[in-house]
Amino acid sequence: MADSTGTQARDTRLYFPHLQTLDETVRFHAERQPQTAAVRCEGRSLSYAQLHQESNRIAHALRAAGLKPGARVAYLGKESEHYYEILFGCAKSETVLVPINWRLTAPEVSHILQDSGSELLFLEESFAPVLEQLGSAAPRTVVRLGATEAEPDSFPAWKATQPDTDPAVRVTPDTPLAQLYTSGTTGLPKGVVLAHRSCFAIRDALAGENLDWIDWREGDVALIGIPGFHVGGLWWATQNFNAGVTVVSMPAFAAGEAVRLIRELGITTACVVPAMLRLLLGEPGVTPEDFTTLRKIVYGGSPISESLLEESLAMFGCEFAQIYGLTETGNTAVCLPPADHVPGGPRMKAAGHPYPGIGAKVIDDKGQELPIGEVGEVCLRTPARMVEYWGLPDKTAETLVDGWIHTGDAGYIDADGYVFISDRIKDAIIVAGENVYPAEIENVLERHPGVAEAVIVGRPDERWGETVHAFVVAAPGDRPSPRDLHRFLAQRIASFKLPAKYEFIDHVPRNPSGKILRRELRDRFWGDSERKVN
Structure with a gap:
């Protein structure tokens, strides 16, 4: 039974069903709990009232800069309250945020800016060297985060004259709310367009x-371990904002x-990738007493x-x-609930069960649905799904078929509806939660x-899940050293994509075709190995 505000009072779970867009979220919580901390970052704190006011100024400033609804706004920087x-601010101005992986090189950033057609770039000062290499690929307007207020292109100066009215x-x-870039088998990242509904559909389910x-409960303090340029980081942050709890960035x-x-902020919930769990377990001197405030980890x-x-269940x-x-x-789209996390239990290898109202099926290479227990391609149907791949209708049609x-x-899928992942069809390598696609590295190498x-x-790796391994056929009369190849790649692709090892072979194995x-x-x-994923 919910009270008049939509809060589930009987168990302190927080759910406000009338909120269905992010502009509604921050407006509502600014009125409901203006002094509650919305974001904490490196000792700084921003209340819900301040988050509402500052995002209002940004929305007005984006409009004043001539950005129309649907315009793309890029962000190159690390996470902070900004x-x-x-x-x-983008949500309130109907513009679309394009968060860029700050680990990318200048050529990779250039592709995203040009592909998205971003008209404005918010740039953290530490990434100014990337901007200098962009040349004509840089958007017409660059707003610098971290610059002093006296500088006209600084973030404070850019929004200073704008009203804080809604x-x-x-x-x-x-x-459309955000456009996130994900690498693909073609070697070029694709812009995945997500709408506001992607931030609310699973909560409603x-x-x-x-x-x-x-779940989200009164008094929760949520740690975000996943960067905001990843869908996991963006989604986790918005879930906590929708509930009106404090996000620690x-x-x-x-x-x-x-x-x-x-330990010091009393974190109650966290969202991480498995590699982060291993790093936490390996932190010198860490004990279960460090984690007594935690009630749930989402990974x-x-x-x-x-x-x-x-190991994680025992420690945390x-x-x-x-x-x-x-x-x-x-x-x-799929979740392995807490109740199924039983050491040695039959479902510990499962990805999980679809949420209510979410569809899952497995198909063969002809598109026919397979019976229970047979391995094929996993397909998911969810109201949170993407709008499209930006500017790629053919690729959109390949991935999004009849709503799947x-x-x-x-x-x-087993008899109880649990989804088990056994391999990858598209050859992706996952390094500490980062998707790496072979074609992209091969094309550069x-x-x-x-x-x-x-x-x-x-190849499997105990710490990172997987690492990148390069098989190389040398050009006739020229065999570069692994160091030469590493230096060559390091100037052109992000560090997490770099091979951990280079192995020279005489020829590449091929089939008759x-x-x-x-x-x-x-x-x-x-x-x-039973699972060819690690």
């Missing part, structure tokens, strides 16, 4: 069946700092080993919920004059 001010907007749940697989994840924040972004999960002493989904599904997202993951051909695969037998090379590392 990131969320800008997120809500702008009139006509936002609906289907209004859980509340509709009174499920607490993932880390500019970049560091295990020691995370332990300190949990996802890459598969988790049973041993890591069991709280509930765990695993989430599975894609950027294209608006983040999570084709994930590219191979797996099966083969530009080196000493490389005739290259094949990239993932000439297709690379990538699986043959990859299986050297995975052998007879």
Whole structure:
């Protein structure tokens, strides 16, 4: 039974069903609890009232800069309170936020800016060297975060003259909110357009069946370990804002700092990738007493080993919920609830169960649905799904078919409806939660004059889940050293995509039609493993 504000009073769970767009979220909580901290970051605090006012100024400033509804606004920087001010400012001006992975190189950033057509860039000062390399790819307007107020292109000066009054907007749940770039098998990142509904659909699905697989409660303090340029980081932040609780933002994840924040700020919930759990477990001197305030950890972004999960359950002493989904599904579509996290239990290898109202099926290579237990491509149907791949209607039609997202993951569904992931169809490598696609690295590596051909695969790694392994066929008469290849790539692709090892081979194995037998090379590392994901 909900009270007059929509809060579920009987168990202090927070659910406000009338909120369906992010502009409504910040407006409502600014009125309901103006002094409550919305964001804490590096010792600074921003209340809900301040978040509302500052995002109003940003919305007015975006309009004053000539940005129309649907215009793209890029953000290159680490997480801070300013990131969320800008997120809500975009929501209130009907513009679309394009958060850029700050680990990318200038050529990779250039592609995203040009592909999205971003008209304005919010730039953290530490990434100014990237801007200098962009040339004509830089947007017409650049606003510098961290510059002094006296500088006309600084963030404070840019918004200083704008009113903090609420702008009139006509936002609906289907209004585009963000455009997140995800790499693909073609080697070029694609812009996944997500609407406001992606931030509310799963919340509604859980509340509709009174499920607490993932829940938000009065007094929660939520840690965000996943960057905002990832759908997981964006989704987790918005879920907590929708509930009106405090978000603790880390500019970049560091295990020691995370332990300190949990202990000193009384963190109750956190969203992380499995590699972060391992880093926390390995932090010197850490004990279960450091985590007594935690009540739930939500994790996802890459598969988790049973041993890591069991170690985490023992150390953190709280509930765990695993989430599975894609950027294209608006983040999570499947969840392994806390009740299924039983060491040695039959479902510890499962990705989870679809939320109420979310569809899951497995199909063969002809598109026919397979019976229970048979392995094929996992497809998901969710109201949180993407609007489209920006400017790529053919690619959109390949991935989004009759309302179903084709994930590219191979797996099966058991008799109870649980989804199990066993392999990848699209060859993705997941390094500490970051998707890395072989074609992108191969395309760059083969530009080196000493490389005739290259094949990239993932190999299991205890710490990061997987690492990148490069098989290289040297050009005739020229065999570059691994150091040469590493230096060449480091100037052109992000560091997390760099191979951990380069192995020279005489030829690339192919089938009679000439297709690379990538699986043959990859299986050297995975052998007879039941799951060829780590």
